[in-house]
Amino acid sequence: MSKISKADEDLRKMLSEKRIKSDADRKVGSEVFDKRTLKTLYKLANQGYLKVLNGAISTGKEANVFKGINDEDEFVAVKIYRITTSDFKKMQDYIQGDPRFKVNTSNKRQIVNVWVNKEFRNLKRACEFGVRVPHPIIAKNNILIMEFIGDKEGNAAPLLKDANITNPEKTFDELVNYIKILYNNAKLVHGDLSGFNILMKNDEPVIIDISQGVVVDHPIAEELLNRDIVNLLKDFKKLGIKISEDEIKSKIMDL
Ligand SMILES: Nc1ncnc2c1ncn2[C@@H]1O[C@H](COP(=O)(O)OP(=O)(O)O)[C@@H](O)[C@H]1O
Ligand SMILES: [Mg+2]
CATH class of the missing domain: 3.30.200.20 (Phosphorylase Kinase; domain 1)
Incomplete structure (x- = not known):
């Protein structure tokens, strides 16, 4: 053929x-x-x-x-x-x-x-x-x-906002670390990070939907980074994580 x-x-x-x-x-x-x-x-x-x-x-x-x-x-x-x-x-x-x-x-x-x-x-x-x-x-x-982020049978992984998070602290730390690597090493800001754009596969977060991500020296990078932090905090507050926006920001920017 x-x-x-x-x-x-x-x-x-x-x-x-x-x-x-x-x-x-x-x-x-x-x-x-x-x-x-x-x-x-x-x-x-x-x-x-x-x-x-x-x-x-x-x-x-x-x-x-x-x-x-x-x-x-x-x-x-x-x-x-x-x-x-x-x-x-x-x-x-x-x-x-x-x-x-x-x-x-x-x-x-x-x-x-x-x-x-x-x-x-x-x-x-x-x-x-x-x-x-x-x-x-x-x-x-x-x-x-x-x-494809999902299981072997082809079921897509759930969004973080719908998932059952067994260890919110660990998941939160992993995500903050990812934002930090994105910012300091990959020189990128996601720009639309929240429980809607994170999938949970085997209890591990997978970040998706990064089309609007900008390089760190883009004029709106800082504004987007702040928004990402606020949105992520909002989602994790519901799961009992108590940490301030400034604390996370200094963690991410390695201050
Ligand atoms: N790689 C992937 N594996 C499995 N599901 C995915 C994947 N990428 C996206 N999805 C699913 O499709 C949805 C929409 O994808 P996303 O990239 O967030 O596009 P949108 O711009 O519509 O928000 C996600 O919420 C998720 O449920
Ligand atoms: Mg999306």
Whole structure:
């Protein structure tokens, strides 16, 4: 069988196995899978990154996350950004001021592509410095494929805000340490850290959704760092952790 016809068959299989059951999912299906997105999925399938695309794990404001299976029969998470509903103004503001990206365009599709690339690069950087995030696998156009955080049966790990945390103090310390490594070594600020963007796998926190992450000398880095700390503290206060914002900040900045 030629490579193309195999990919064709894989894509058909992938799309037919896409379990679009609920109305919400059906709506998402037509919204996410515009022609270009399908073409990108086709390419990724052809390159072995994806052979099955299962139902949506999450349908967010700007992106949908699906569970997929790659040619090695491993689960992967497939994050697909929608061109139609993305907040371009915010994306532009965050991209400008980041020396890694030079974007001179108001083309929405191109801005989203840079945004996806930014998430990929941020994940890679975090991984390199030992911060537990999903390993990025590939970014292509508006699609990011990364390590699936979940169990062997394919159940996604719960969000920190919904998880049963056995040792809040330990989890909190691990997260503060990750923020510290991100800031001092990877030179990044997450920018949207809270119980909504941390998964709990085997009692260990895994930080996700780092697309808006900025380099530390970005004009809004400090403001974002403060917000991350406040949000994290809010979530852990409910779990009995008592520590002040200033204390954490001096821990993170090594004062
Ligand atoms: N690598 C992953 N493995 C498993 N589930 C994931 C992964 N990445 C994201 N998810 C799930 O998808 C949801 C949305 O992903 P996220 O990156 O936070 O996008 P959004 O921009 O929509 O908030 C998460 O809350 C989580 O439940
Ligand atoms: Mg999120």
